[in-house]
Amino acid sequence: MIKAENQFELTLPALSQNEGFARQCVSAFLLKLDPTVSDLADLRTAVSEAVTNCVVHGYRGRETGMIYISVRCFDDRRVVIRIKDKGCGMADPEKCRQPLYTSDPSGERGGMGFAIMESFTDGMKVKTAVGKGTTVTLIKKLS
Amino acid sequence: MEQAKVSSEFCGGVLYFRLTGEIDHHCAPFIREQMDRDLYFFRPQRVILALDGIDFMDSSGLGLILGRYTKIRDMQGVLEIEDPTPQIEKILKLAGVNRLIPVKKSKAQQG
Numbered sequence: 001m002i003k004a005e006n007q008f009e010l011t012l013p014a015l016s017q018n019e020g021f022a023r024q025c026v027s028a029f030l031l032k033l034d035p036t037v038s039d040l041a042d043l044r045t046a047v048s049e050a051v052t053n054c055v056v057h058g059y060r061g062r063e064t065g066m067i068y069i070s071v072r073c074f075d076d077r078r079v080v081i082r083i084k085d086k087g088c089g090m091a092d093p094e095k096c097r098q099p100l101y102t103s104d105p106s107g108e109r110g111g112m113g114f115a116i117m118e119s120f121t122d123g124m125k126v127k128t129a130v131g132k133g134t135t136v137t138l139i140k141k142l143s
Numbered sequence: 144m145e146q147a148k149v150s151s152e153f154c155g156g157v158l159y160f161r162l163t164g165e166i167d168h169h170c171a172p173f174i175r176e177q178m179d180r181d182l183y184f185f186r187p188q189r190v191i192l193a194l195d196g197i198d199f200m201d202s203s204g205l206g207l208i209l210g211r212y213t214k215i216r217d218m219q220g221v222l223e224i225e226d227p228t229p230q231i232e233k234i235l236k237l238a239g240v241n242r243l244i245p246v247k248k249s250k251a252q253q254g
Binding site: 016017019020021023024038041042044045048049052055056099100106108109110111112113115116119120 | 144165167168169171175199200201202203205206207209210229230233234237238
């Protein structure tokens with residue numbers, strides 16, 4: 001395994017008021033790599049989607065827990081961001097990944113979270129287990 | 144981080160909203176409430192939503208726009224989006240919103 005050149009970890013409660021802070025932190029860390037405006041905006045948006053999913057769905061129907069974020073940068077300008085919750089998990093992750101799918105009936109959520117994460121990065125992995133939680137890994141090679 | 148805000152102006156049947164700051168899941172409900180209050184008060188025929196002042200928007204903003212689109216359509220009005228930033232334009236295109244809601248450039252932006 002290639003050793004990361006630099007990395008940082010952030011753990012914070014899955015509360016909506018932390019969404020802005022979480023993406024701000026990741027963005028501040030990545031700034032040192034001198035990313036393009038577009039690469040940075042893409043990653044900020046993808047991170048915001050993953051963190052929002054932890055807040056909205058991660059701990060649904062149970063006591064709110066933590067969001068675990070780790071960011072690793074490699075020599076080849078690859079950035080790997082892992083966003084994890086230890087909440088309820090997804091029974092059908094393939095369905096959740098479908099564009100426009102949302103479990104929210106209010107019509108106020110677009111169901112585009114996973115589609116944005118997928119399209120704004122070079123790779124996305126989802127690992128989930130019911131009752132154990134969900135880990136989303138976002139990979140992007142900075143230009 | 145600049146907090147999300149919405150300002151509104153009503154003139155000649157047209158309701159003009161301008162969003163600024165960072166639109167995410169946390170602030171979307173406050174913005175939604177304010178916009179809906181104006182929509183029900185003025186019942187406009189045409190609504191313009193200016194997005195040039197937005198620093199950040201994710202799919203929660205998309206939900207906010209689509210939710211307002213449905214409300215305005217139900218009130219027999221039309222919604223137009225004005226001056227999205229390149230990043231917002233990317234999100235709108237990905238979701239196909241640009242096929243549903245006309246996206247325009249204001250005179251100021253056309254320069």
